[in-house]
Amino acid sequence: MKNYLKNSHFIDKVKQNVKVTGARLADRHLNLAVTGLSGSGKTAFITSLVNQLLEANDSAELPFFSVVREERLYGVKREAQPNLSLRRFEYERAMQALDAQPACWPESTTGISQVRLHIRYKKNRGLSRYFSEDALLILDITDYPGEWLLDLPLLEMDFAQWSQHCDQELLSPERMQLAGEFVTLRDSLDLTAKGDELALKHIASVYTEYLNQCRSAGFQLLQPGRFILPGELAGAPVLDFFPLSDVQVQQTSQRGAVKGSNQNLLHKRYEHYQEQVVKPFYTQHFKRFDRQVVLVDCLSALNNGRAHFNDLQRALNWLLTSFEYGKSNILSRLFDPKIDKLIFAASKADHVTPDQQSNLVKLLDSMLHNARKQMQFDGVATESTAIAAIRASQAGKAVHQGEDIQILQGTDAQGTPIRMFPGDVPAKCPGDNFWLTQGFDFPRFAPPQRLEQQALPHIRMDRVLEFILGDKIR
Amino acid sequence: MKNYLKNSHFIDKVKQNVKVTGARLADRHLNLAVTGLSGSGKTAFITSLVNQLLEANDSAELPFFSVVREERLYGVKREAQPNLSLRRFEYERAMQALDAQPACWPESTTGISQVRLHIRYKKNRGLSRYFSEDALLILDITDYPGEWLLDLPLLEMDFAQWSQHCDQELLSPERMQLAGEFVTLRDSLDLTAKGDELALKHIASVYTEYLNQCRSAGFQLLQPGRFILPGELAGAPVLDFFPLSDVQVQQTSQRGAVKGSNQNLLHKRYEHYQEQVVKPFYTQHFKRFDRQVVLVDCLSALNNGRAHFNDLQRALNWLLTSFEYGKSNILSRLFDPKIDKLIFAASKADHVTPDQQSNLVKLLDSMLHNARKQMQFDGVATESTAIAAIRASQAGKAVHQGEDIQILQGTDAQGTPIRMFPGDVPAKCPGDNFWLTQGFDFPRFAPPQRLEQQALPHIRMDRVLEFILGDKIR
Numbered sequence: 050m051k052n053y054l055k056n057s058h059f060i061d062k063v064k065q066n067v068k069v070t071g072a073r074l075a076d077r078h079l080n081l082a083v084t085g086l087s088g089s090g091k092t093a094f095i096t097s098l099v100n101q102l103l104e105a106n107d108s109a110e111l112p113f114f115s116v117v118r119e120e121r122l123y124g125v126k127r128e129a130q131p132n133l134s135l136r137r138f139e140y141e142r143a144m145q146a147l148d149a150q151p152a153c154w155p156e157s158t159t160g161i162s163q164v165r166l167h168i169r170y171k172k173n174r175g176l177s178r179y180f181s182e183d184a185l186l187i188l189d190i191t192d193y194p195g196e197w198l199l200d201l202p203l204l205e206m207d208f209a210q211w212s213q214h215c216d217q218e219l220l221s222p223e224r225m226q227l228a229g230e231f232v233t234l235r236d237s238l239d240l241t242a243k244g245d246e247l248a249l250k251h252i253a254s255v256y257t258e259y260l261n262q263c264r265s266a267g268f269q270l271l272q273p274g275r276f277i278l279p280g281e282l283a284g285a286p287v288l289d290f291f292p293l294s295d296v297q298v299q300q301t302s303q304r305g306a307v308k309g310s311n312q313n314l315l316h317k318r319y320e321h322y323q324e325q326v327v328k329p330f331y332t333q334h335f336k337r338f339d340r341q342v343v344l345v346d347c348l349s350a351l352n353n354g355r356a357h358f359n360d361l362q363r364a365l366n367w368l369l370t371s372f373e374y375g376k377s378n379i380l381s382r383l384f385d386p387k388i389d390k391l392i393f394a395a396s397k398a399d400h401v402t403p404d405q406q407s408n409l410v411k412l413l414d415s416m417l418h419n420a421r422k423q424m425q426f427d428g429v430a431t432e433s434t435a436i437a438a439i440r441a442s443q444a445g446k447a448v449h450q451g452e453d454i455q456i457l458q459g460t461d462a463q464g465t466p467i468r469m470f471p472g473d474v475p476a477k478c479p480g481d482n483f484w485l486t487q488g489f490d491f492p493r494f495a496p497p498q499r500l501e502q503q504a505l506p507h508i509r510m511d512r513v514l515e516f517i518l519g520d521k522i523r
Numbered sequence: 524m525k526n527y528l529k530n531s532h533f534i535d536k537v538k539q540n541v542k543v544t545g546a547r548l549a550d551r552h553l554n555l556a557v558t559g560l561s562g563s564g565k566t567a568f569i570t571s572l573v574n575q576l577l578e579a580n581d582s583a584e585l586p587f588f589s590v591v592r593e594e595r596l597y598g599v600k601r602e603a604q605p606n607l608s609l610r611r612f613e614y615e616r617a618m619q620a621l622d623a624q625p626a627c628w629p630e631s632t633t634g635i636s637q638v639r640l641h642i643r644y645k646k647n648r649g650l651s652r653y654f655s656e657d658a659l660l661i662l663d664i665t666d667y668p669g670e671w672l673l674d675l676p677l678l679e680m681d682f683a684q685w686s687q688h689c690d691q692e693l694l695s696p697e698r699m700q701l702a703g704e705f706v707t708l709r710d711s712l713d714l715t716a717k718g719d720e721l722a723l724k725h726i727a728s729v730y731t732e733y734l735n736q737c738r739s740a741g742f743q744l745l746q747p748g749r750f751i752l753p754g755e756l757a758g759a760p761v762l763d764f765f766p767l768s769d770v771q772v773q774q775t776s777q778r779g780a781v782k783g784s785n786q787n788l789l790h791k792r793y794e795h796y797q798e799q800v801v802k803p804f805y806t807q808h809f810k811r812f813d814r815q816v817v818l819v820d821c822l823s824a825l826n827n828g829r830a831h832f833n834d835l836q837r838a839l840n841w842l843l844t845s846f847e848y849g850k851s852n853i854l855s856r857l858f859d860p861k862i863d864k865l866i867f868a869a870s871k872a873d874h875v876t877p878d879q880q881s882n883l884v885k886l887l888d889s890m891l892h893n894a895r896k897q898m899q900f901d902g903v904a905t906e907s908t909a910i911a912a913i914r915a916s917q918a919g920k921a922v923h924q925g926e927d928i929q930i931l932q933g934t935d936a937q938g939t940p941i942r943m944f945p946g947d948v949p950a951k952c953p954g955d956n957f958w959l960t961q962g963f964d965f966p967r968f969a970p971p972q973r974l975e976q977q978a979l980p981h982i983r984m985d986r987v988l989e990f991i992l993g994d995k996i997r
Contacts, residue, residue, distance in 0.1 A: 129720055129760065129788060133795040136758035141721060160755065246603055247615065280755050281634065284610035286603065314603060321607040 078187045079521055080337050082388075085344030086195040086269040086364055090396040090438055092155045094344055095164065095192055096143040097438035099127070100505045101514065102166055102188075109504035111511035116170050116522045123169040123183065130163045131189060138164035138192055147439070147505070151464050152496040159278055161193045161334065170522045186522050191334060195343070196274030199364065200327045201371045203273065208293075208319040209302055215272050215292035218363075223356040227262040231255045236294055240301060240312040249289050249314060256291040267353045269364040275326055287326060290318040340390040340517055343368070347395045347412055348491040351474075355484035362416045362478065365393075369417065372429060391431045392516055393417060398508050399437035400491045401474050402455035403444050406508070408474040409435040415477040432516055437508035441494035459494035467492055552661045553995055554811050556862075559818030560669040560743040560838055564870040564912055566629045568818055569638065569666055570617040571912035573601070574979045575988065576640055576662075583978035585985035590644050590996045597643040597657065604637045605663060612638035612666055621913070621979070625938050626970040633752055635667045635808070644996045660996055665808060669817070670748030673838065674801045675845045677747065682767075682793040683776055689746050689766035692837075697830040701736040705729045710768055714775060714786040723763050723788060730765040741827045744838040749800055761800060764792040814864045814991055817842070821869045821886055822965040825948075829958035836890045836952065839867075843891065846903060865905045866990055867891060872982050873911035874965050875948050876929035877918050880982070882948040883909040889951040906990055911982035915968035933968035941966055 083098075085091045101109045102125040111117045130137060139162070143155035168186040203211060218224060219232070234252045257276045264271055271277060275288065282288055293301065293315070306313040350361040372391060395413040398406050413433045442459035449470065456470045471491050475483070497506060557572075559565045575583045576599040585591045604611060613636070617629035642660040677685060693702060708726045731750045738745060745751060749762065756762055767775065767789070780787040824835040846865060869887040872880050887907045916933035923944065930944045945965045949957070971980060 127720075129718055129783075133761040133792055134756060134759050134799055137720070137724070137760055137763075139758070162758070244603055246601075246611070250611070282608060284613070284636070285608050286611055287607040309603075318607055325608055 077185055079189070079518070080339045081188060081190045081342065081517060082335070082338040082340070083190060083192050083342045083344070084195045084198050085342075085396070086199075086346065086361070087264060088157075088267075088349060089195070089344035089346040091192055091344055092143055092157050094342070094394075094396065094436075094438040095138060095190055096140060096147070096155055097505045097507055097510055098190070098514070099138075099140050099164060099166065100144070101507065101510050102168065103127070104504035107504070108502065110507075111514065113509075113511040114514045115519050117511075119173060121171040121173055121522075123171065125169070126167045128165045128167050128187075130165045132163055135191075136160060136162035138162040138190065140164060147496055147499055150498075152498050154496055158192055159194070160280060161191065163192070164190045166190070168518075168522060173523050184522070186518070188518070191338070193330075193334070194274065194278055195269075195368075196271060196277055197327075197330055198343075198368050198371070199270065199272065200274040201331065202367060203323055203327055204331075208316050209298045211272070211319065212292040212298050213295060216294055216298075218270060218272075219292075221356060223266075224259075224263060224268065227266060228259045229255060229262075231259050231291070232294075235291060236297075238311060240293075240297060240315075241304075241307060241310055244309050244311050244314040246286070246289070246314070249311060250286075253289040253291050257288070267349060267357045268360045269350075270360055270367055273322060273326075275322070282326070287318055287321045290315045290322070337387070339387050340392075341388050342392050342394060342513070342517070344394050344396045345413060345416075346397060347409065347416070348397055348400055348474075348489075351489040352491055354488060355479075355481065358479070362419065365416055389429060390516065391429050392513065393431070393433040394513065395433070395435040397437060397491075398435040399440040399442045399459075400457070400494065401471055402457055404455050405471075405474045406435050408476045411476040412474055412478070419478050434509060434512060434516075436510060436513060438505075438510060439496055440506040440508050441496050457492070457494075459492070459497075461493065462495050464495065467494065551659055553663070553992070554813045555662060555664045555816065555991060556809070556812040556814070557664060557666050557816045557818070558669045558672050559816075559870070560673075560820065560835070561738060562631075562741075562823060563669070563818035563820040565666055565818055566617055566631050568816070568868075568870065568910075568912040569612060569664055570614060570621070570629055571979045571981055571984055572664070572988070573612075573614050573638060573640065574618070575981065575984050576642065577601070578978035581978070582976065584981075585988065587983075587985040588988045589993050590647075591985075593647060595645040595647055595996075597645065599643070600641045602639045602641050602661075604639045606637055609665075610634060610636040612636040612664065614638060621970055621973055624972075626972050628970055632666055633668070634754060635665065637666070638664045640664070642992075642996060647997050658996070660992070662992070665812070667804075667808070668748065668752055669743075669842075670745060670751055671801075671804055672817075672842050672845070673744065673746065674748040675805065676841060677797055677801055678805075682790050683772045685746070685793065686766035686772050687769060690768055690772075692744060692746075693766075695830060697740075698733075698737060698742065701740060702733045703729060703736075705733050705765070706768075709765060710771075712785060714767075714771060714789075715778075715781060715784055718783050718785050718788040720760070720763070720788070723785060724760075727763040727765050731762070741823060741831050742834045743824075744834055744841055747796060747800075749796070756800065761792055761795045764789045764796070811861070813861050814866075815862050816866050816868060816987070816991070818868050818870045819887060819890075820871060821883065821890070822871055822874055822948075822963070825963040826965055828962060829953075829955065832953070836893065839890055863903060864990065865903050866987065867905070867907040868987065869907070869909040871911060871965075872909040873914045873916045873933075874931070874968065875945055876931055878929050879945075879948045880909050882950045885950040886948055886952070893952050908983060908986060908990075910984060910987060912979075912984060913970055914980040914982050915970050916966075931966065931968075933966070933971075935967065936969050938969065941968065 083091055083095055085094070101111060105111055105114070105117050105122055105125060109117075116122045127140070136158075138158070146153045146155045166188045168188055170184055170186070172182045172184050206214070219228060225232075231252070234255055238248065238252065260271045260276050264277060272292075275282060279288055301312050306316055345361070345365065347361070350358045393413060395409050398409055401409055410433060413435065417433060442457040445456050445458050445468070446453055447456045447468070447470070448454070454470055456468055458466065458468050460466050469492060472489060499505065557565055557569055559568070575585060579585060579588070579591050579596055579599060583591075590596045601614070610632075612632070620627045620629045640662045642662055644658055644660065646656045646658050680688070692698060693706070699706075705726070708729055712722065712726065734745045734750050738751060746766075749756060753762055775786050780790055819835070819839065821835070824832045867887060869883050872883055875883055884907060887909065891907060916931040919930050919932045919942070920927055921930045921942070921944070922928070928944055930942055932940065932942050934940050943966060946963060973979065
């Protein structure tokens with residue numbers, strides 16, 4: 050009895066301490082950023098993530114999500130988002146599209162949007178599990194265009210360096226044929242002449258048209274990112290610049306820019322873009338992110354052929370420079386961010402047969418490693434995986450030349466059933482010779498017709514949830 | 524001879540002093556703001572203003588613009604605008620529309636835009652006129668929506684006061700019939716219940732639809748202004764609020780808002796709108812303005828009848844509170860602006876016969892005075908006038924019932940010639956009885972076909988230029 054009292058007193062003290070410490074650590078709030086290169090399925094990903102959490106205790110299948118497996122999740126609710134000036138992520142509209150007859154993929158978002166969830170759970174670590182202490186994790190998910198992440202390296206480049214990078218991209222034959230009059234117009238511009246706003250505006254509009262053409266053709270590494278989604282900057286002079294050619298860069302580096310000249314206007318606009326467009330995004334939003342998901346559509350890049358696949362790899366390389374350990378880590382130096390986990394997810398894993406999914410992860414890994422030789426991040430845990438946020442196909446079997454092979458079954462956009470073997474996924478980046486002899490043709494499936502009140506079917510969203518949230522809801 | 528040398532020495536010293544003083548006064552830069560209630564012809568006004576200045580020494584007719592009359596203007600040039608993040612005012616595109624066959628009115632602008640002019644002239648005051656000193660005035664013209672000016676009084680109102688104002692507007696029969704389901708939806712909302720984001724979003728979208736209906740019907744006093752031109756705020760929760768009814772305001776004033784309730788969400792959004800949407804515009808832009816032009820389309824209001832005319836008068840009243848002398852001058856207290864001249868211009872003066880133009884000015888004066896009883900502005904010179912930025916009609920004469928009367932000649936949008944007597948303009952605000960017996964029917968003219976390289980024809984733009992610029996280019 051005496052012992053019991055003593056213990057109880059001790060435990061009360063500990064309990065108090067735990068509460069104080071818990072509040073002090075402020076471990077109750079997690080800012081998750083989700084981005085992806087164009088067409089990678091950001092909207093489907095966030096819709097499914099919210100849906101899995103809302104349905105976690107009911108119809109969702111999340112065996113690898115520990116808080117669910119251990120039956121410690123009380124419930125998840127959507128709450129009013131913290132930043133009232135950001136677009137609300139339209140979860141309900143996305144679900145409406147998926148619930149339509151026939152089901153449609155949700156419309157993709159433009160710009161930045163936000164959703165907040167309250168996750169109530171029972172603690173399961175340290176002493177607190179003896180007291181069945183309830184806890185709340187506030188999860189803020191921010192959705193932003195991958196183009197903005199691709200703009201980050203600009204902060205460390207001057208106009209000449211950036212021009213050289215863009216000009217190199219432009220010189221590939223696949224891009225050059227989309228450039229229209231741009232090269233001719235740019236090369237004939239007299240940089241020393243008095244600034245001609247209308248001429249610069251015209252050349253910039255031709256350059257923007259080239260970027261839009263590249264985007265339609267499936268290229269990812271598009272610079273500057275805001276030219277494609279200008280928003281309220283449409284028509285503003287800050288978007289009226291473009292990269293110079295190597296020859297022009299050399300000429301201009303030998304003489305200073307005369308005040309008011311074309312060269313001077315281009316310089317000033319590039320610098321304004323760095324300071325007033327790129328930087329504010331990182332200061333206002335990126336600084337607060339704790340974890341980052343980057344979605345990558347490897348399959349469309351394979352379908353589109355060598356130039357597009359290499360472009361995707363260069364785009365990944367380009368954005369990895371922002372996270373890389375060492376002197377080139379712009380993020381740490383300029384913004385002191387808190388990101389401690391980074392996940393690269395190859396999306397649309399339901400568009401290959403189950404036996405090919407491990408290859409899809411290996412391919413993504415190979416792209417990331419080939420890009421940077423080795424990924425060294427300072428205190429950032431990194432994972433790559435392959436997911437289907439909303440599984441649109443079923444795996445089946447068929448006999449082909451006397452052997453059992455895996456096939457996929459789904460429907461196309463017109464509702465016609467598809468049964469097919471979509472082909473093998475290479476386990477590493479295909480070499481140039483490979484492309485000469487072979488192409489890829491992965492299918493496009495319509496979304497599944499959802500059963501009433503059922504969670505969205507998925508592939509590996511539970512592992513993603515565990516990686517993002519697992520350690521925060523123990 | 525001795526005297527001459529002495530004088531010359533003296534004059535040299537003075538000249539030096541004048542230069543130093545001139546630079547110190549920084550009298551070389553003028554920020555002109557142009558706004559107008561919807562459809563008042565802002566784009567035509569700025570286009571004409573730029574055109575008159577560019578053509579001032581050639582084809583423009585500007586007898587009342589002193590710098591031109593005194594032959595002291597060397598030239599005017601368009602230069603790169605200072606704020607690279609603002610849209611460039613598209614003067615060239617407006618001129619293209621006017622030069623098309625047939626001529627079209629330029630497309631109206633949305634949001635904020637800017638144009639910079641360099642005005643080189645010879646000084647004509649003090650001692651400097653003896654030395655034909657050249658001077659430069661930099662004129663920045665900023666075009667912004669009148670709706671933003673109408674949002675200024677919000678900064679001094681809490682949510683309850685603002686709701687009462689809006690509800691009163693809503694109760695007029697002409698507006699009520701445009702409100703659709705809004706009143707029913709709002710009145711059935713449980714303000715004490717837990718905040719329902721989707722319900723508030725829906726009611727706010729019905730309210731926004733009502734505002735858009737009001738705008739299409741020609742009403743001007745629309746609150747909040749950003750609901751009509753949301754820009755990048757589209758879909759953000761900050762725009763998901765609406766005014767409460769008088770009954771709701773009384774109920775809510777008796778109890779505090781429960782955290783997280785519908786009432787609390789509406790309050791928080793209103794306050795976010797004040798702080799994060801309205802205030803930044805005044806801090807970033809309005810603070811710098813030296814002079815303000817407000818364009819008013821009295822004739823369309825007369826055409827639309829009593830409710831619309833009274834609405835326009837209330838809108839003028841509403842925005843005059845911002846400039847008024849005394850304790851209610853929000854502008855001075857919050858933003859310390861430099862505005863020292865304010866001009867109200869009744870636009871489209873070419874749509875009445877010349878003998879009626881003085882009545883148009885009197886009518887505008889009467890609207891302003893009726894609105895505020897007396898205009899008392901602290902150190903702000905105010906003028907009202909009637910102008911045609913681009914004159915679209917010619918005055919002519921006809922015999923009517925044996926008497927000579929003035930008529931207008933022009934063409935309609937289809938190019939058909941119009942010859943008409945558009946009727947008298949009342950010299951003061953018509954009383955209620957007047958509206959029972961009579962209406963107005965002022966015409967709409969297509970723009971004139973411009974002769975090549977000729978300045979745009981106008982009415983009284985030279986007087987406006989003199990009021991805005993005269994004292995700065997002496």
